[in-house]
Amino acid sequence: MTDASHAQTQTPQGQERLLRRTAETDPDKGKDAILRITRMTLRYPVRFAVAMLATIAAALTQLSIPVLLGRAIDQTQAVANSTGESDVLWTTALILLAVSVMRGLFTLVQNYTAESVGHALAHDLRRAIYDKIQRLPFSFHDRTHSGDLITVGMLDLEGVRMYFSTALVRTMLLVLLIGIGAWLLISTDPVLGLLALSFVPFAAWRSSVTQLTLRRTWLQLQERLGVLSQVMEENLAGIRVVRAFAASDFEMAKFDKASDDALALSYSRIDTRVRSSAVMTLAFFAAMGLVLLVGGQQVAAGEMTVGSLATFLTFMTLLQLPVRQLGLMVNAFARASTTGARLFTLLDMEVEIDDAPGATDLKVSEGTLRLENVGFGYTGADPAVSGISFEARRGETVGIVGPPGSGKSTLMHLIPRYYDVDEGAISIDGQDIRNATLSSVRRSVAVVQQDDFLFTTTIENNVAYGDPFASDEQIRDATASAQLHDYVDGLPKRYGTVVGERGVSLSGGQRQRLSIARTLMLEPDVLIFDDSTAAIDAGTESRIRNALRAYAEDRVTLIVAHRLGSLKHADRILFLDKGRIVEQGTHEELLSLNGRYRELHDLQTRPDADISESKP
Amino acid sequence: MSHANPEPRDPHEDGRPRARAVVGSHRIEEEIFGRAFDGRVVSRIWAFVRPYKRQVAISVASVVVFTAMQLSIPLVIRYAIDSGMAPGAKPGTLGLIVVVFAVVIAVNYVASRLQEGVTGRMAENVLFDIRRSMFAHLQQVSLTFMDKTEVGRLMSRLQGDVNSMQEFLENSVLSVGDVLLLFGIVFVMLWLDWQLGLLVLMVLPVLFIVRVVWLKRARVAFMAAHEANSITNGALAEAIHGVRTVQGMDRGALNAELYGELAQDNYQKHLRSARMAQVMIPVVDTLTGIAMAAVVVAGGAMVASGRTEIGVMVAFLFYIQRFFDPIRSLTMQYSVMQRAMASGHRLTEVLDVEVAVQDAPDAVALGQGDDGAVEFRDVTFGYDPDHPVLQNVSFSVGSGETVALVGPTGSGKSSCMSLIHRFYDVQGGAVMVGGRDVREVTQTSLGRHIAMVLQDPFLFTGTVMENIRYSSHWASDEDVIEATKAVGAHDFVTALPGGYGGMLEERGGNLSLGQRQLLSFARALVADARILVLDEATANIDSYTELQIQKALQTLLKGRTGLVIAHRLATIRNADRIVVLQQGKVVEQGDHEALMDRKGLYARLYDMNYGSFDDLPETVTEEDRRRAT
Known part of the structure; x- marks a missing residue:
């Protein structure tokens, strides 16, 4: 890992967690979300209508079964009392069979179309979320926890889908x-x-209350289990520290606390569930007992037939499950309203950095980069850079140095328009980058980041990331320039080797060389190295520099580096402090200034000087 | 782990039109289903259940009672109809039967509460116990195992696999109920009227066969949907984590298109799986319909001919509504069991990982009285004994002395460091700390005696104060602040929001590497051990922080024995002595001047470098790595 701090240390501390997962949501937002999801399901009118009609048909067929059973019993008694024909039993049986088959088919159609509407909705939302996340600017991603975004895209999406x-x-x-x-x-x-029906209101109320309680405690439990997995994960990832401090007792105590907290809540959830489920069953059977008693007396008195009583009883059995599940439905509404509210918050987010109306592609001829009085500050923080002006022509290399937090990376992030300047302007061949299409700016200005993200795919896919149509030769050449070809060529699967999580793990230096190769592929007009050689040894770095000599002729190169050796060949070096250029010139000119640059230079060439003096 | 995952497929082979563009990576899922029953696994898991024998007995007993009540309700209704309501019945009979009914439902209430509550708690307990003993075990297993096992993998043992055991336990008790209910219904039906019973029961084997055939095919569809979902979600996670690269390289439009394909595929697979899930409904309903029709026709005829009573017919109709449920849950239980066996197998694998290093029975504690001398006596060691990484290594560090270990990557420096702390046991020779063989002292006291600073300054979630104190519970807040001041980290800590009480983001993500390094120095200083073992960070840190780190190192080493794996010239030159390692052997030792005069490996390394001692070895590293693979 490299010193990946600069961007972060300058952004406001802490993240807003605007998409944080909580049990409480603004009720208005929740209601809006429900309405909006309902409206969205109407985008699939055919399936919507089929689902509704099938539901009605399923309900009717289901309801006719108790009636048919009751009739069959009455007919049986009639036959037994020789007041009826036994043929009617055959008719009733056949109707019963036909209705059962239909009930099954209608239920199938109802469930399938309903689910398919959900999946279609999820599919559309999934793509919208993906697109949105990709387009929201860096400033949004600085403020937002990646875990929260993943939650929206996976769990919240499920909540909306199930609605x-x-x-x-x-x-x-x-x-x-x-x-x-x-x-x-x-x-x-x-x-x-x-x-x-007397058990219905009670069971419906119990079930709803219980489900809402369970939902609330579920979110709490997830939080506690989250703490527990954090304890475990950090312990395992930092096992060497744990062992080094012989801290396993300490760690077990941490684990036990987190584990006991979670277990206690699990217990209370089980109790809630069990209590409610048992009492609902009791209510149901109690109602059945009353029907049996009162109905039985009527039957005995000849006021009612056994068949009617059986209809009552079977109808109750039929109703029992859906009534008990009412809580799940209430829960699904609650879940859809909170998850939907969060999901729409994301989807409605304004993309602050986007093509201006009438933006045109950047047209680069001379290839001159110009910064005029540029100033910028992260939201809610002091300006990170201010009053920066410089110009760089094609073929020039400009070095940028300065103490940590001096705004070097921030400045570099303004040039490809990762952030918009607050003051001044950045232009390429006289065209303000804010008036050009974002895509053309990003193709024109490429940055090798400090700690770049490598994708879990083959080396060649990674190198060709920005130019998937490149030829094998181009990929090879870029990798060779980055001094990585020999290593890759020695791997059993060469360019087909998968890197990352499940593949070959690369050292910090190799990762940086891979991201250099990847950026070279873009052939940008402005190439920026943002402290991207920190983990590469000096010898390799100088070989990379030699290999890029001709490449650098065709573009502006900006290099941010700690190691002054990396900048010696630069045409000009800017020394930044507190967001301003305090010294600039060639290496020699800066040395002769005897200022900040000189100080840093001395520090690096005699690293042990101060220490030796202070040594006891 | 024995489940070797094949290499992810080369995305080239799947015939995409675009040669080199994919989003998301194909993650290979672990084997989800094992054999349905594996005696070894069951007996291991049983060991965790045994402490809850009483609870198991209670829950099984209550399941039996509960099932009996479920069975008797239609019977009570039958008697109510036939004896209580029949013309000419005694007036009190119906009331009596309803009282019986009330008793039955009261017992049912108690039994169902007991069964669900006790079973649920028992399963949770077992789950937490298994997890705890796995976690405790992982604290003891050899670091070799930990090094070659991904954290994510262990986490999925501790979470996913443990959860599927819980599901299994809970369902097992319920399956006892299902089996009883199924047999109970069959028995009661045959007892009520064996001919009618046989007729109705004919649909059972049909359903059973249909379900088994269906399950096989349905599972394929369910798995495909599950997998498509995790691939799509993986691609989303990738887009989130790599969003800066995606935007920087202008890949957004192409990625959206590729993601669209994944989402479409995911959608199709889910539709197929939904179809599969629903297709059983009409089958079950049809079979129910057949059974009911049979009761109506045949039962009706029997009632008409006076061979049986109308109440029996009603009871049959009630039982028919119930007897498909146990079959459904029993066939599902089969999948649950298979999943549980696969998980159980993986759990026992973790529990069976050998504990490499244990305290000797007569181990003594290293105490304040013991000095800080370290000695390697003819040490031979290899993670794999056939390939020693250290051969006959001997050197000693006097109490209070600082020794720098240098050498190319793979020369055995880190192994030396691990041996001092007895992370591993040597195969030959001995490592002595404070004049005692490390195998004769307790590991806890050894940990107190030695403080370690690792290359990766790992920080935990928590406040700055908690991180610096870590396990040194005896240190007061003042001690912590003093140590932080001593390493020069006080200024930036107080500048953090919340200062010492401020929460560090995950792994200290809001701090620079240099700052994290300084905090880990402070952590070692608070531990206040006689010996300090330090693995210097190799990455370049900005010169300003670097200077601070060098100063802090001097503070840290003051009055302590120091053993430093050094990469920076400044550190090396400040050491009292330098030990040069190459391919697991000590090739040179002495101070800087003496070694320069020898013109050996040290002098060569020194001459080739600028600023840092680790610049050269990259080429060596790569050769090394290639040799290793």
Whole structure:
């Protein structure tokens, strides 16, 4: 790892966590989110309509089963009492079979189309999120925790996806079942009907309350488990430190605390769940017992048939599961409103750095880079650079040095328009980069970062990242210029070797050389090395420099470096301090100034001078 | 781990039109399903369940009671109809039966609470216990194992695999209930009317076979969807982590297009999996319909002919609604078991990793009285005994002396450092600390005696204060601040938001490498050990911080024995003595002048370099690495 601090030390400390995962959301935002998701599902009108119709059909077929069973029982009794024909039983049985088959088919269509609407929605949102994340500027990503973005793109997306099938369609089914069923039962026998339905409000309320509690504690539990996995992960990653300090007791104590916290909450969640589930079952059976008692008396008194009683009882069984699951539906609504609110916050975010209206591609002829009185500060912080003016022509190399936090990297990040300047202007051949298309600016100005991100793919894919259509020769040449070809060529799979997490791990110097190769491929008009040779040894660095001599003729090269040796050949060196240029000139001129540059130079050439004096 | 993952496929081979553009990497998932039953795994897991034997007994007993109640409810209804409501029934009978019903549901309530509660808690307990003992075990296993195992992999053992064991335990108790319920229903039906029972039960084997066939195919579809999802999510994570590179290289548009393909594929696979999941519903409903129709026709005829009563028919209809459930959960339990066996296998692998270094039974504690001398006596050592990385290495460091270890990468410097702390045991010779063989002292006291500063200044999540104090619980806040001042880190710490109480971001991400280095110096200083072992950072740090680090190093070494793996000339020249290692052997030792006069490896390394001693070895490193692979 290199000294990757500069950009971070200058950005405001801490991140806003605007997409943080919390249980509480602004209720208005949540309501808006629900409405918006509902509207979005209407983008698939055919499937939406099919799902709704299938739901109605499924509800009707389901409801007719208790009625048919009741009728069959009555018919059976009629046959037994020789008041009916046994043929009718065959008819009822066949209808029963047909209705069962239809119920299955309608349920299939209902569930499948409902899920497919969810998946289609998820697909669209997924792409929108991806696109948004890629386009939001650096300043957004500085402020936002990457874990939060991943959460939005994975978990929140799931919450929104489930909304249609779990919340909307299921609720509709339940409403239909209870509504039509209640009408059916109450019209048959008001008292018995009300008794049969008496468990519904209680179970619905219990289930909703419980699910909301469980959802809240689930989020808490995730947090506690997060702490636990952090303890474990850091312990494992830092196992050498742990062993070095013989700190395993200390670490076990940390683990036990985190683990016990999580376990205690798990216990309470189990209790909540069990208590509620058992009491709902009890309520259901109690209602059934009452129906049995009251209905039984009516049957015994001849006021009601056994078949009607069986209809009541089977109807209750039918209703039991969806009513108990009402909590899940309530939960799905709650989840969709919080996850949706977060997701839309991201999607609605304004892309601050984008093509200006009427922006045209940058046209580069002379290739002159010009900074005029440039000033910039990160949001909420003092200006990081101010009053910077300089010009560099094609073929020139400009070095930038300065103490940590002097604004070197910040300045370099303004040139490809990673951030927009607050004051002054940056132009290439007289065209303000803010008036050119972003894409053409990025192609024209390329930066080799301090600690560049390598993708978990082959070396050749990594080198060709910015130019996927490049030929093998181009890739080879760039890698050779970066002094990495010999190493790559010696690997068993050469350019096909996968790097990163699951592949060959590269040393810091090799990573930096790979990102140099990758950037060379872009053939930019302005090439910036942002402290990107810190882990490369001096010998290799000078070989890279020699290999790039002809390459540098065709462009402006800016080099930020700690090691003054890396800058000796520069046409000009700027010394930055507190965001301003305090000295500039060639290496010799700066040395003769006897100023800040000289001081740094002496520090580097006699590294042990001060120490030897202070040694006891 | 024995699950060798094949190399990720070369993205070239999948025939994309664009030769070199992919988003996301194909992550190979671990084997998810194992054999359905593996006796060895089960017996290992049983060891974790045994402490909860009583709970297991209670939950199994309550499952039995619960199932019996579930079975008896339709029977009670049957008697209510046939005895309580029939014309001419005794007036009190119905009331009596309803009382029985009330008793049944009360027992059912208690049993279901007990069963779910006790089982749930027991499974959680076992889960946490397994995790704890794995974690504790990992604190003891050899560093060789830790070095070659990715943290992510171990984490997936500690989380995913442990969770699937919990799921298994919880479901196992429920499956006992399912099996009982299934047999119970079959038994009761046959008992009520064996002919009608047989007729209805004919649909059972049909369902069973359909489900088994279906499960095989469905699982393929489910897995494909799961995998497509993780590939798509992987690509999203990559875009988030690499967003600066993506924007800097203007790859956004192309990536969006490639991601679109992944999202589309993911969508299609999920649709297929949804179809697969739903297709069983009409099958089950049809079979239910057949069974009900059979009861209506055959049962109706029997009731009509007086062979059986109407209540029996009602009870049958109730049982039919229930008996597909246990089959569904039992076939699902099969997958759960397979998953659990695969996980259990991986868990036992972790638990079985050998503990390399243990305190001898008669180990003594190194104390304040013991001095800080270090001696290597003819040490031979290799991570793999057949390939020693150190051969007959001998050198000694007097108490209070500073020795620099130098040599090209792979020469064995880091191994020397690990041996002093007894991270590993030597194969020949002995490492002496404070005049005692490290194998004769307790590891804890050895840890107190030696402070280590590693190349990667690893910091933990927590405040600055907690990080500097780390495990030195005896140090007061004042001690910590004093140490921080001594290494020259006080100024930047107080400038941090929150100062000493400020939270460090993950791994100290809000600090520069130089600053993290200084904090790890302070951490070692607080530990206040007699011996300091230090592995100097190789990366270039800006000259200003570098100067501070050099000063801090002097503070740190004052009055202590120092053993430094040195990369910087300044450090090397300040040492009392230099030991030069090459390919696991001591080739030269002496002070700077003496070694320069010898014109050996040291002089050669010195002459070739500028500023840092680590510049040369890259070429050596690469040769080395190539030789190793």
